[in-house]
Amino acid sequence: MYGFIVLVLVFFLNQHHAATTGRNISEEDELITVVTVYRHGDRAPIKPIPTSKYCDPSYWPMGFGHLTKFGIERQYDLGKWLRKRYDFLLSPTYKASEIYVRSTDEDRVLMSAYSNLAGLYPPQGSQVWNDRIFWQPIPVHTIPRNIDDVIVEKRSCPKYDTLLKATIKSDYFSRINDKYADLYKTISNWTGIDVSDVEDIKLIRSTLYAIKSYNATYLPEWEKDMNWHLIDNLAGLAYFRYTSTPTMKRLKSGPFFHYLLNHLDLATSTNRASPAPKMLMISAHDTSLSGILNSMGVFDGYPPDFAATVIWELKKRRNGERYINLYFKSEKGLERLRIIGCEIDCDYGTFKDIMQNVAISIGSWAKECNRLSEKFV
Numbered sequence: 101m102y103g104f105i106v107l108v109l110v111f112f113l114n115q116h117h118a119a120t121t122g123r124n125i126s127e128e129d130e131l132i133t134v135v136t137v138y139r140h141g142d143r144a145p146i147k148p149i150p151t152s153k154y155c156d157p158s159y160w161p162m163g164f165g166h167l168t169k170f171g172i173e174r175q176y177d178l179g180k181w182l183r184k185r186y187d188f189l190l191s192p193t194y195k196a197s198e199i200y201v202r203s204t205d206e207d208r209v210l211m212s213a214y215s216n217l218a219g220l221y222p223p224q225g226s227q228v229w230n231d232r233i234f235w236q237p238i239p240v241h242t243i244p245r246n247i248d249d250v251i252v253e254k255r256s257c258p259k260y261d262t263l264l265k266a267t268i269k270s271d272y273f274s275r276i277n278d279k280y281a282d283l284y285k286t287i288s289n290w291t292g293i294d295v296s297d298v299e300d301i302k303l304i305r306s307t308l309y310a311i312k313s314y315n316a317t318y319l320p321e322w323e324k325d326m327n328w329h330l331i332d333n334l335a336g337l338a339y340f341r342y343t344s345t346p347t348m349k350r351l352k353s354g355p356f357f358h359y360l361l362n363h364l365d366l367a368t369s370t371n372r373a374s375p376a377p378k379m380l381m382i383s384a385h386d387t388s389l390s391g392i393l394n395s396m397g398v399f400d401g402y403p404p405d406f407a408a409t410v411i412w413e414l415k416k417r418r419n420g421e422r423y424i425n426l427y428f429k430s431e432k433g434l435e436r437l438r439i440i441g442c443e444i445d446c447d448y449g450t451f452k453d454i455m456q457n458v459a460i461s462i463g464s465w466a467k468e469c470n471r472l473s474e475k476f477v
Contacts (some may be wrong), residue, residue: 129415129416129417129418130415130416131186131188131189131413131414131415132367132368132378132414132415132416132422133363133364133367133376133377133378133379133380133414134186134189134378134379134380134411134412134413134414135360135363135364135379135380135381135382135411135412135414136182136379136380136381136382136409136410136411136412137356137381137382137384137388137389137392137409137410138175138178138212138216138381138382138383138384138389138407138408138409138410139384139385139386139388139389139404139405139406139407139408139409140167140171140175140206140208140209140211140212140383140384140385140406140407141167141168141170141171141172141173141174141175141208141211141212141215141406141407142167142168142170142171142174142310142313142314142406142407143165143166143167143168143171143208143310143406144160144162144163144164144165144166144168144310144314145160145164145165145306145307145310145311146164146165146306146307146310147164147303147307148160148164148307149291149292149293149304149307149320150291150292150293151290151291151292151320152318152320154311154318159318160314165208166207166208166211167207167208167211167212167215168313168314170313170314171208171211171212171215171313171406171407172211172215173215174406174407175212175213175215175216175219175407176215176216176218176219177219178216178219178407178409178429179215179216179217179218179219179220179221180219180220181219181429182216182219182220183219183220183221186379189378189379190220190378190379192224193221193223193224193225193226193227194221194223194227194236194238196239197374197375197377198377198378198379199238199377199378199379199380199381200241200377200379200380200381201213201217201238201239201240201241201381201382201383202240202241202242202250202380202381202382202383203240203241203242203382203383203384204242204245204248204251204383204384204385204388205242205243205244205245205248206245206385209383209384209385210240210242210383212383212407213240213381213383214238214240216381216383217238217240218235221236221238222234222235222236223235223236240383249355249359249462250355250356250359250382251355251356251382251384251385251388252351252352252355252356252462252465253352253385253387253388253391256469257351257465257469258469258470258472259347259351259468259469259470259471259472260348260351260352260469262472263345263347263348263351264341264342264348267341267344267345267348268297268299268341273297273298273337273341276298276334276337277296277297277298280334283330284296284300284301287301287304287326290320290322291304297338298334298335298337298338298341299338301331301334301335301338302334302335302338302339302403305331305332305335305403306335306386306403308323309403309406313406332402332403333401335403336401336402336403337401339386339387339390339394339399339401339403339404340390340394340399340401342387342390342391342394343390343391343394343395344394346457346458349391349394349395349458350457350458350459350460350465350468351460351465351468351469352391352395353391353392353394353395353458354395354458354459354460354465355460355461355462355465356388356392357392357395357455357458357459357460358459358460358461358462360412360455360459361452361455361459363376363377363380364412364414364424364448364452367414368414368416368422368448386403386404386408389404389408389410390403390404392410393410393428393437395455395458396426396437396439396454396455396458397439397440398426398428398437398438398439404430405430405431408428408429408430408431409428409429409430410426410427410428411426411427411428411429412424412425412426413425413426413427414448415445421447422447422448422449423445423446423447423448424442424446424448424451425444425445425446426438426439426446439451439454441454442454
């Protein structure tokens with residue numbers, strides 16, 4: 101199916117080449133701008149496990165799917181980490197011209213952005229407005245998800261839906277599901293959820309991950325008998341499937357890359373009356389990150405952790421040349437990612453050329469989404 105099996109093999113054989121890096125940023129070259137996209141912090145399960153006594157809402161006072169106190173703390177810590185890494189780039193006090201923050205219109209994602217900013221910009225000096233409250237309001241911009249023009253996962257796209265349905269029914273995934281039918285049956289009996297596809301495994305894994313992060317004593321006894329390496333791999337396939345072809349990458353993540361490249365272009369421009377923000381921050385979802393990473397060919401197949409973060413750093417040499425580096429921060433630490441053909445200190449023009457096949461304006465995206473008669477891969 102349009103080379104799908106080959107793409108899946110490439111996915112497993114071409115894992116991203118990543119090196120853990122804890123070194124400070126060199127200030128020899130000028131850091132022009134930083135873009136961060138992170139997953140929200142720890143949340144309660146979106147849907148509880150029916151067979152568990154902890155499916156009762158009384159065990160989840162924040163509400164199903166909402167940010168927990170641990171998610172608030174994790175995002176606050178991420179903000180402090182960003183402050184430490186980019187303290188030389190950002191002013192110690194909040195300046196509206198230096199940072200622009202965007203979030204999808206989901207409570208846990210908006211709350212994550214505010215929590216992150218609390219760690220990034222603790223009030224100082226004249227910005228302290230209450231000696232007992234070590235926090236200040238910083239704007240976070242959002243738009244309803246069904247009309248979001250950057251993170252378009254909830255916008256209607258008939259062409260993408262057709263592609264995804266075909267991929268789900270492909271021979272490759274049929275064989276995967278047949279191979280693990282016995283496992284699916286066992287997990288169905290454990291959970292009370294009808295498991296028939298890797299998407300179901302992804303959702304159950306996500307629920308267990310959320311439970312463990314909140315209160316490990318809530319985990320069911322059978323969780324100890326799960327082959328977590330296998331579960332992670334099957335869930336990873338579900339994430340990969342969302343952007344498994346070039347067209348799916350463009351329709352799922354293309355508007356984001358159009359937005360990213362526009363920001364980076366503005367940051368490199370010398371003819372603007374007002375400079376681009378030094379930091380562009382986007383608070384989003386696990387599927388946002390996996391789609392973005394896979395569209396650059398660097399998704400390793402592991403489901404994104406809470407507060408996992410993709411970072412682009414655009415720098416300028418003394419001779420004016422501009423280059424970009426890409427990082428991924430997770431529970432494992434900070435990794436440098438290497439895009440094929442655009443690795444360490446990648447020329448910005450080269451990066452743009454590579455991503456032009458993915459990037460698409462929202463207007464062109466909307467037109468393509470409604471073209472169903474043409475052949476596509």
